[in-house]
Every structure is written in C-alpha cells, then in structure tokens.
Amino acid sequence: MKKRINWLLIGMFFVMSLLVGSVAGTLAVGAEEAKITVLNPRGQPPSVPLVPMAVRLDTLDGKTVYFVDVRFEGGKSFLLEMKDWFAKNMPKVKTVFREKAGPYMDDDPKLWAEIKEKGDAMIMAIGH
Amino acid sequence: MFEDLVRTTAYKKGMPRQRFTFVPHPVWGKPASVHREYIEGKDPITGKPVMQEIIEALTKTLTEEEKKTGFLERAEPRLVGSDTPENLQQLFLRNGWTDGLPIILPTEKKVAEMLKRTSHRPDKVVGKMRPSPPHEAWAYTVEKVAINAVMAGAKPEYFPVILAIASTGITSLFSSTTSFARMVVVNGPIGDQIGMNSGMGAMGPFNHANATIGRAWTLMSRNLSGGGMLGETYLGSQGNNLSYNNVCFAENEVRNPWKPFHVQKGFKPEQNVVSIFTGWSIIHSFGSAKKEFHHQIGSLLGSFCPYSSGTSVAGALVLVDPLVAKDLKEVQGFDTKEKLSEWLHKNTLITVEDYWNSGLVSTFTLPQAQLGVEPFASWLKLPKDALIPRFLSPKEINVIVVGGETNAFWQAGDFRYIGSASVDAWR
Numbered sequence: 335m336k337k338r339i340n341w342l343l344i345g346m347f348f349v350m351s352l353l354v355g356s357v358a359g360t361l362a363v364g365a366e367e368a369k370i371t372v373l374n375p376r377g378q379p380p381s382v383p384l385v386p387m388a389v390r391l392d393t394l395d396g397k398t399v400y401f402v403d404v405r406f407e408g409g410k411s412f413l414l415e416m417k418d419w420f421a422k423n424m425p426k427v428k429t430v431f432r433e434k435a436g437p438y439m440d441d442d443p444k445l446w447a448e449i450k451e452k453g454d455a456m457i458m459a460i461g462h
Numbered sequence: 463m464f465e466d467l468v469r470t471t472a473y474k475k476g477m478p479r480q481r482f483t484f485v486p487h488p489v490w491g492k493p494a495s496v497h498r499e500y501i502e503g504k505d506p507i508t509g510k511p512v513m514q515e516i517i518e519a520l521t522k523t524l525t526e527e528e529k530k531t532g533f534l535e536r537a538e539p540r541l542v543g544s545d546t547p548e549n550l551q552q553l554f555l556r557n558g559w560t561d562g563l564p565i566i567l568p569t570e571k572k573v574a575e576m577l578k579r580t581s582h583r584p585d586k587v588v589g590k591m592r593p594s595p596p597h598e599a600w601a602y603t604v605e606k607v608a609i610n611a612v613m614a615g616a617k618p619e620y621f622p623v624i625l626a627i628a629s630t631g632i633t634s635l636f637s638s639t640t641s642f643a644r645m646v647v648v649n650g651p652i653g654d655q656i657g658m659n660s661g662m663g664a665m666g667p668f669n670h671a672n673a674t675i676g677r678a679w680t681l682m683s684r685n686l687s688g689g690g691m692l693g694e695t696y697l698g699s700q701g702n703n704l705s706y707n708n709v710c711f712a713e714n715e716v717r718n719p720w721k722p723f724h725v726q727k728g729f730k731p732e733q734n735v736v737s738i739f740t741g742w743s744i745i746h747s748f749g750s751a752k753k754e755f756h757h758q759i760g761s762l763l764g765s766f767c768p769y770s771s772g773t774s775v776a777g778a779l780v781l782v783d784p785l786v787a788k789d790l791k792e793v794q795g796f797d798t799k800e801k802l803s804e805w806l807h808k809n810t811l812i813t814v815e816d817y818w819n820s821g822l823v824s825t826f827t828l829p830q831a832q833l834g835v836e837p838f839a840s841w842l843k844l845p846k847d848a849l850i851p852r853f854l855s856p857k858e859i860n861v862i863v864v865g866g867e868t869n870a871f872w873q874a875g876d877f878r879y880i881g882s883a884s885v886d887a888w889r
Contacts, residue, residue: 368546368547369543369544369545369546370543370544370545370546370547370550370567370569371541371542371543371544371569371570372541372542372543372550372567372568372569372570373540373541373542373568373569373570373573373605373609374538374539374540374541374542374609375554375559375568375606375609375610375613375681375685375686376538376559376606376685376686376688377538377591377600377601377602377606377685377686377687377688378537378538378600378601378602379474379536379538379598379600379688380598380599380600380601381533381534381535381536382473382474382475382476382533382534382536382598383476383531383532383533384476384477384478384530384531384532384533384534385475385476385477386524386528386529386530386531387477387479387480387481387524387528387529389524390520390521390522390523390524391520391521392521393521394517394520394521399520405825405829406490406825407489407490407491407821407824407825408488408489408490408491408492408497409489411493411494411497412485412489412497412500412501414494415494415497415498415501416501416513418498419498419501419502419513423513424517435829435833436829436830436833437771437825437826437829437830438825439595439596455520457516457520459489460468461488461489461490
C-alpha cells in the first residue's frame with residue numbers, strides 16, 4: 335500500500351513537472367512572438383548635390399577680401415572690427431565691406447556678381 | 463554657438479566640408495569693444511585663435527574630401543523593427559520621432575485602417591515641408607501622414623482633416639530662437655461630424671479629436687521634414703508649450719452671430735476647411751481695465767509686436783466667447799467681424815519712435831524701408847511722436863468665435879493668418 339502510494343506520488347510529481355515545463359515553454363514562445371514591425375514615420379530627405387569647395391589662395395597679400403554683413407544684428411560692427419584688424423595686422427590685404435541687400439534671409443545676386451568680378455575671397459558673418 | 467546647426471545646414475546644402483570659424487555668443491547687443499575681443503580671442507569650439515583660423519580657411523590647400531562632387535543619398539527604410547512594443551517605444555523616443563509622450567505604434571494594420579478614410583493612393587505625394595526657409599524641404603506621401611496620424615492616436619475619421627493640414631506644407635515647429643507657435647482652426651460641418659469641440663473648454667485638453675489632430679501636426683512636423691531636432695532644425699530658446707497640440711479646435715459656428723472664419727476667406731459654409739495661424743502667445747482679457755469689450759481688446763492688442771518682413775507681417779487673432787460676440791454685435795454695433803477689425807486697426811496705434819525701436823522691426827522692416835518700400839520708407843521720415851498703425855491693415859486682425867458661454871471672456875494671440883486648405887479635397 336505504502337509502495338503504491340509512493341509510486342503514485344512520484345507519478346504525480348512527474349506529470350506536474352511536465353505540465354510546468356510545457357507552460358513555461360509556451361510563455362517563452364509567446365514572448366518571442368510579441369515582436370512586431372512598424373512603419374517608419376519619416377519623410378524622404380532629398381538627394382543633395384555635392385558642392386566642391388572653391389580653390390584656396392596661396393596668400394592673402396595683394397588680394398581683395400570682401401566682408402559681407404547679412405544684416406543680422408551686430409554683424410556690421412563685428413565685421414568692421416575685423417576689417418580694422420586686417421588694416422593693423424595685414425595691411426597688404428585690400429578689404430571691402432558690404433551690407434547684403436534686404437533682410438538676412440534674402441539673396442543678393444548683384445553683390446555676388448560684384449564679389450566674383452572684383453574679389454578674391456569673402457568672409458560672411460552669419461548669426462541666428 | 464550653433465555648431466550643430468551650422469554643420470548640418472552646410473551638409474544639407476551639399477557642403478559637408480565647408481570651413482567655419484566660431485566666436486562666442488551673442489554678437490547681438492554687444493559693443494564694438496567686445497566684438498574686438500572676440501576677434502582677437504579664440505574659437506570657443508576649437509580653441510584656436512579666430513583670425514588664424516580664418517586666414518587658414520582662406521589659404522590652406524583643399525583636401526580630396528573638400529573637392530568631391532556627386533550626390534549625398536539619404537534613403538529611409540519603409541519598416542522599423544522587428545522588436546517588442548516596449549523597445550520600439552524607446553526607439554521612437556530616442557530617435558526624436560515623438561513629442562516625448564508614448565505613441566500608438568504604427569503597425570501596417572493600423573495604418574491601413576487610417577488609409578481607408580481617404581480616396582487618395584498611399585503613395586501620392588501630399589506636400590513638402592521644411593523647418594524654416596534655410597532648411598531643405600522633405601517630401602511626404604499619404605501613407606507617411608497616416609503613420610503620424612496613427613502615432614498621435616487619431617481615429618481614422620479625422621484623417622482628411624490631418625491630410626488637409628499636411629497639404630499646407632506648413633510646419634508647426636518653425637525653427638526660430640523666438641519659439642514660434644501655430645494654431646489650427648477647423649470650419650465646416652466636419653467639426654461636428656467627427657466630434658470636435660468648439661464650445662466649453664475647446665482650447666483645453668478635453669476632446670479626443672481636438673487633441674489628436676493637433677498632436678498629429680506636431681508629429682508630422684518632426685518626422686516629415688526632419689524638424690524639431692534641438693540645435694539643428696529647432697532653435698527655440700525656451701520652446702513653446704502651445705506646440706504640443708497647436709491650439710487645435712473648431713470655430714463655434716452655431717453660436718457665432720457673424721460669418722464663420724472660412725466664409726470670410728471665400729469658402730462656402732458647407733465646405734470643410736482648416737485654417738492655419740502663426741504667432742507666439744495668447745493673453746487673457748483680464749489684463750485690461752477698460753469697460754467695453756472692443757476697448758479691452760484694443761488695449762491689449764497694443765502690446766503686440768509690430769513688424770513686417772518680405773514674407774510676413776504682424777497680426778492679431780481675437781478669440782471671443784459667443785457671449786462676447788453677441789455683445790459686440792448687438793450692443794456695440796459691430797455687425798460684422800470686419801467692422802471690429804477696422805475699429806481695432808484704427809485704435810491700436812504706435813509712435814514712430816517705438817515702432818523703429820522694436821527689435822523685429824529693425825531687423826526685418828528697416829532694410830525694406832531703406833530700399834524704398836512703402837509705407838515704411840515714408841515712416842522713416844516722420845517725427846518720433848507721430849502715430850502709425852501697429853498692424854499694416856485691418857485684414858491682419860482676425861476674429862474667431864469659440865467657447866461655451868459659461869462667462870463673457872475673450873483671449874487674443876499675436877497670431878497672423880497664413881492660409882487655409884480644403885478638407886474635402888482629401889476625403
């Protein structure tokens with residue numbers, strides 16, 4: 335009788351182990367299946383054509399450098415100080431100060447044409 | 463110092479190797495002596511002397527990278543994942559694709575449900591949007607708008623309204639150090655049809671349609687144009703809390719004693735329209751000591767910034783509860799919104815001296831005046847104490863009726879009208 339009860343208990347334990355293992359396996363499989371794929375919310379940035387940098391000067395001496403103020407507050411005073419620095423420290427550099435026409439976000443093709451014709455380099459002060 | 467902004471802007475213009483030198487910030491408002499110190503000092507980012515860097519930038523031989531031609535391609539994958547929902551929420555947050563709040567993950571099934579509410583193909587291009595004029599514009603499709611609408615928690619029946627907003631190409635997260643805000647007002651029967659609120663609490667967090675439509679615009683502005691990236695495509699120094707939902711509501715057309723806003727702009731009453739406004743802030747009527755409503759409104763509009771740039775002018779948007787609208791019409795005699803706008807235009811003057819001393823005016827309007835653009839060129843010649851209009855015309859002062867008549871209040875914002883778009887075109 336005792337032996338039969340022992341075997342019964344062992345058998346019950348074995349069945350319980352199988353059941354627990356099965357549930358645990360199901361949970362593990364469920365967790366793995368919980369992965370999802372979603373759609374990317376980003377718009378499409380445009381393809382950008384690369385603009386190579388302009389060839390550099392071997393020296394600024396004897397050259398004309400334009401200082402362009404885009405009309406952002408403080409830019410004019412800043413660039414005039416820089417022009418003054420060149421006058422004191424690099425007097426062989428010819429410096430020209432220009433204010434761009436219109437507010438700071440507007441283009442100024444006339445000024446670009448002048449710089450292209452008469453200038454060798456440009457320093458533009460940009461604020462925000 | 464805007465280093466990120468400068469470098470990403472140059473990259474997007476095709477000049478990833480553009481040579482820059484930085485000086486300490488700000489330059490604005492500093493005397494010449496400080497500018498001289500900046501010039502004689504060091505670049506705060508590289509630590510190199512500023513003038514040495516500038517001279518090297520102009521004279522040092524180009525590298526092979528700097529000489530490159532060709533194209534920069536930046537394709538975006540259609541799908542994201544696969545991962546657990548929790549991990550995807552964190553990914554979206556880390557990537558800056560949300561407004562900081564949890565979103566509804568845009569599964570293909572959810573997006574397909576959203577797409578059922580428009581007759582347009584998912585791959586149809588809705589528009590292009592940029593964070594602000596110097597930045598590049600990104601294109602986006604109907605599907606992309608649907609994805610962001612799902613993320614916002616919008617119901618599919620709101621989708622035509624969201625598409626209409628997207629079709630304007632206007633970002634709700636305009637990049638400016640001033641921290642702009644936007645507003646979107648819905649007119650037409652669709653407001654009621656989709657359960658929008660135009661009555662009590664309409665401008666507050668009490669309605670699903672108002673909340674999620676406005677939120678969808680913020681998410682679209684981040685994701686469809688690359689906007690809202692702090693330091694790159696968003697520079698608002700303090701930010702603007704209105705940007706969470708962009709003050710999205712429907713005008714109270716039932717209790718409005720005047721014409722609805724969209725009818726004023728040429729639409730028929732039965733047409734469904736979204737109208738977009740841009741500004742910074744909203745104030746409450748409590749600030750005025752005047753008795754009559756129009757005098758109250760006039761006194762507070764007198765604190766709004768006057769300016770005119772090449773593309774925009776100062777505006778005001780008056781948001782009146784129906785009780786106030788009724789009084790203005792029946793007691794004060796303003797039988798149209800236009801008459802109220804005309805009165806406000808005449809009674810919100812500013813001295814010439816104060817006008818030209820205004821920061822935005824000196825940056826944006828003075829250059830126009832110097833180029834001879836009227837009326838600004840003539841205003842330059844006026845005596846300092848002469849009075850001129852704060853707003854260029856009555857058309858810059860708009861009136862919207864909204865509220866639930868629990869009390870006779872009004873609010874006003876320094877918002878100007880940008881434009882309207884048809885909702886019906888996107889059904």
